[in-house]
Structure formats: C-alpha cells, structure tokens
Amino acid sequence: MAKNKLQTVNGDVPVESLGLMLPHEHLFVDLRGPQVAGYGEGEPEMVARLLLPALRAAEAAGVTALVECSTIGVGRNMRVLRHLAQLTSIHIIAPTGVYREAYIPAALRDMSAEALADLWVKELTEGIEDTGVRAGFIKIAMSDDGPTPLEERSLKAAARASRETGAVIASHTIGGRAARRELDVLETAGLDLGRFIWVHAHTEPDMAVQVEAARRGAWLEFDAIGAANWFPEQSRLVDFTVNLLDAGYGGQVLLSHDAGWYEPGQPEGRPPDGVRGYTALVDEFLPALRARGVDEGIVRQLTHDNPARAFSL
Numbered sequence: 001m002a003k004n005k006l007q008t009v010n011g012d013v014p015v016e017s018l019g020l021m022l023p024h025e026h027l028f029v030d031l032r033g034p035q036v037a038g039y040g041e042g043e044p045e046m047v048a049r050l051l052l053p054a055l056r057a058a059e060a061a062g063v064t065a066l067v068e069c070s071t072i073g074v075g076r077n078m079r080v081l082r083h084l085a086q087l088t089s090i091h092i093i094a095p096t097g098v099y100r101e102a103y104i105p106a107a108l109r110d111m112s113a114e115a116l117a118d119l120w121v122k123e124l125t126e127g128i129e130d131t132g133v134r135a136g137f138i139k140i141a142m143s144d145d146g147p148t149p150l151e152e153r154s155l156k157a158a159a160r161a162s163r164e165t166g167a168v169i170a171s172h173t174i175g176g177r178a179a180r181r182e183l184d185v186l187e188t189a190g191l192d193l194g195r196f197i198w199v200h201a202h203t204e205p206d207m208a209v210q211v212e213a214a215r216r217g218a219w220l221e222f223d224a225i226g227a228a229n230w231f232p233e234q235s236r237l238v239d240f241t242v243n244l245l246d247a248g249y250g251g252q253v254l255l256s257h258d259a260g261w262y263e264p265g266q267p268e269g270r271p272p273d274g275v276r277g278y279t280a281l282v283d284e285f286l287p288a289l290r291a292r293g294v295d296e297g298i299v300r301q302l303t304h305d306n307p308a309r310a311f312s313l
Ligand SMILES: [Zn+2]
Pocket: 024, 025, 026, 069, 258
C-alpha cells in the first residue's frame, strides 16, 4: 500500500493536499438499530437537500476532509455517501467496523474475531459491499460499562485488521475505566496504540486519566465541539486540549464536532433538534484556544497534521 494517503469515497487522496480535516462527524445516522424495518434507508437526493447548506458552510470554513463515523449497525449507507461525495469538495472517509453490542447485526454476532477481521480487511483493501469504495478506517464502539465479551471480539478483530492494513481504529468509549480495559485488550492483541483513537475522550473528567492514555500512545479525540448541551461544557474541552499540549502530547489530540446528520425515521430526515453544522471548531473553538496562547503552528498541528497522520494509510 502506498504511503501517506487517505482512502476516501472518491478514491485515494495524498495527505499533503489536505487542509483542515474533521476526524469525527456524521452525514447519515440510523440509531433505531439494524433490526428495524427501513433501517438505513434514505434517498440520496433528500439527504443532500438537508445537508448541503452545512457542507457548503464547512467548505467556506476551510474544511477539506470529513470522517463519517456511522458504521455498520448505525446506518452506514454507501449510496448516500457516494452521492454526497459528488456534490462537495470535502473528501469523505467511510468506515468499516461495527457499533456497540446492542447495534451489532444478527449476521455478524456469531462470527469469530478472525472472520470479522477478514470482512473488515476486505472492506479496507477491496471495497465495501459491491461499490468498489474502500473503507478508510475501522470504527467500533464500547458499551458504557464495556467492553462486553462481544465488544472484546470487536477489539480483537479491529487489532487484527489494523495490523494487516495499517488502518486506524476509532472506538466510541465513554470514560476512562472502559478506555483502560480497551487499551489492555488491544495491547495484548499486539496493536501499536498509535493506531488507536479514544473517541469521546472528553467524557473522562480526570485529566490525569487522559494523560495516562496519551502516555500509552493512544490518540485522544475531543469531539463534542459546538455541542453546547452536551457534557462537558465547551470551556472544559479547551482546558483538556491545553492540558495535553502542556503535557507534551499535542501530537496525539484530535478535535471534531460529532455533528450532522440525516436521520431515517424523522420527518424529512431532520433530527429533532435540527442539523448541527461543522464550523464551530473554526468559528468558536480555535479562537478560544488562541486566546489561551496557542499559536498558529499548534493550531495547524491539531487541525491539519494530526488527523491526516491518524487516518493516513
Ligand atoms: Zn459520533
């Protein structure tokens, strides 16, 4: 595999050509679960109608690439992603993987870790379903008190697929207790933790626990930017970022909004609180970081270099 490229929905993109990149967003999400009738269905044109204003605003804010984190079980829809990728200059990266236990489709529950890894490797190296589009990373998720045994299987499969392809693993993980257990499983499986992203690391309020994960080599992703009603408040996300910079781990921090998205089952696909856009990082968070003395070189590292390195293959 060639070095230093992203595998996007429209094909390979050299990381040198990228500017600002959002490592955790959503375009299309179905949280009703894969057992529900109509799961994951949506007309690409309707999705585009809902999301284009947000995508245009992101383009204007300088966003050049966006990682779609809705994986198998929570609505991954390649028809939609391919359509959107035609309409925007923003490179879209699609995942392989599965979400947490409650969302794992029946057909994938009885597979061994090895068989699951084979499926994911196929999606990373050959293509997803019959699209010929290759996944660009592995997205998994842990239950809040996890990992459960089935989620340990996801971790082992992810470690195996990552070792084989170089793809990064991004795992939804609430709090440091689950993160520690997950890092232990991945280390035992032989993964270099530099290929692991602790998604939602801001849910751990103890900054010492965050630093401990960074010391072990993991990426920490603070991905609630602009989500004013979520825990913790936005100023804490700034504190967490500055703390990791001060501790010498600025090269392992990722920043994103976890925003979007079209939601099947809602009228016109509009989420109950409306579509949340992808520009609070540029409009609000980076100015707050600069006000804390963070210089442009570091801003660039956090928003350009880090995500490009994390997701490069
Ligand atoms: Zn998310």
